[in-house]
Amino acid sequence: MKVINISYPFQKELTASKVVLALGFFDGVHIGHQKLIKEARTIADEKDLPLMVLTFDRHPKEVYAGVKDFEYLNSPQEKAYEMSKIGVDYLAIIKFTPEFSHLAPQAFVDEIIMGLKADTVVAGFDYSYGPKDVANMTNLPTFAKGRFEIKVVPKQIFAGEKIGSTEIRQAIKSGNLTLATELLGHPYLTSGQVVHGYRNGHKLGFPTANLQLDWRKVLPKIGVYATMTRVGDSWYQSMTSVGYNVMFNNERNIYIESNLFDFDQDIYGEQITIAWYKYLRDEQKFADLAGLTEQLRQDQQDSEDYFSSLVE
Structure with missing residues (x-):
């Protein structure tokens, strides 16, 4: 083309x-x-x-x-x-x-x-x-x-x-990714460049790729999602947070942070694409880092269980 x-x-x-x-x-x-x-x-x-x-x-x-x-x-x-x-x-x-x-x-x-x-x-x-x-x-x-x-x-x-773009935007914003996927014919995609963040996820054992959008796009509602993330030509199971990073700061900026499973590469400055599959939970502020870490383990398990269910 x-x-x-x-x-x-x-x-x-x-x-x-x-x-x-x-x-x-x-x-x-x-x-x-x-x-x-x-x-x-x-x-x-x-x-x-x-x-x-x-x-x-x-x-x-x-x-x-x-x-x-x-x-x-x-x-x-x-x-x-x-x-x-x-x-x-x-x-x-x-x-x-x-x-x-x-x-x-x-x-x-x-x-x-x-x-x-x-x-x-x-x-x-x-x-x-x-x-x-x-x-x-x-x-x-x-x-x-x-x-x-x-x-x-x-x-x-x-x-x-x-079937219309307006209806799809509403589905994405409400976290109804099942409907968005059915109307698009494929999972909703978000692309951009990996930029440096605060490395808080790395300290907790859940390093994240922080996405800087290259276009003004619809974002899923605030929360944590089961996703797939493409790096180069390969797709990896992942979980992705859309939120304000409330555990670590009081900013009103929205961050998109993807933790890729079984992945250990330096991809700063690279282009990645996130495919959104399932809304898992809302963003939460925990009493301590131990509580957050436990929840992240559960989020990963929930994501892996979701992807396993797709192939059964």
């Missing part, structure tokens, strides 16, 4: 041939997104054309609504990784600027969709490319003027509810 970063207006041709073009922001690349992209892949195969996905470098709300604290399910790199797994040929990421946000619906079709050489456009029923009362999928044929085919993918339902 080729990732193409573009800005509006763009002049040069990005592909030699026409493409099947899937439209959406696709935060999380959840099972609803996957269904849409797979439908687009099927059309592309039938027409012997490459499949291109068009998305944005940041959520449009950050620009047109001034939202400064939007929490993402994917970093751009994570989104690209998920797209590559489901048969996308080109991932075009357009810079969402104030100028681009003011593009009229007809101009979006004429300059963006046509500029990308769309033979067929595939998008969800609720996709919009301007004011929703005008720039919607119902009106897209009017703007298209017969220049490309249109495939509208209906609302996707799971357990009677719409």
Whole structure:
């Protein structure tokens, strides 16, 4: 898969041939997104054309609504990784600027969709490319003027509810990782760099990798989790704390600390990825370090028991 970063207006041709073009922001690349992209892949195969996905470098709300604290399910790199797994040929990421946000619906079709050489456009029923009362999928044929085919993918339902990124964010924030995993089609992932911490876990016999996020992402609710942590190409069972480190300080910063089982390597400065599986307990402040150490042993046992249950 080729990732193409573009800005509006763009002049040069990005592909030699026409493409099947899937439209959406696709935060999380959840099972609803996957269904849409797979439908687009099927059309592309039938027409012997490459499949291109068009998305944005940041959520449009950050620009047109001034939202400064939007929490993402994917970093751009994570989104690209998920797209590559489901048969996308080109991932075009357009810079969402104030100028681009003011593009009229007809101009979006004429300059963006046509500029990308769309033979067929595939998008969800609720996709919009301007004011929703005008720039919607119902009106897209009017703007298209017969220049490309249109495939509208209906609302996707799971357990009677719409599959959407908003619902997944809520599940993660509430600690309902089982639901988040079902809606994503895989465990929720968090990536970043290992940075130096206070080494309190090391002193207790439970050294942790302290994660510094490389993107503003949704965090699971405060607590301790059974996780898997990837270092390089290898995954390790682990337990991960999301919390304020209340046993050792009174800061209001949130820390993400992962203790990898059967692991003894210096990984400071390396990139790691945490896969979140199960909420174990809330963050607690113990009367003494002995109480904390005993609880950490129990957390490790609970995590190992959980992963053992998955293979039984």
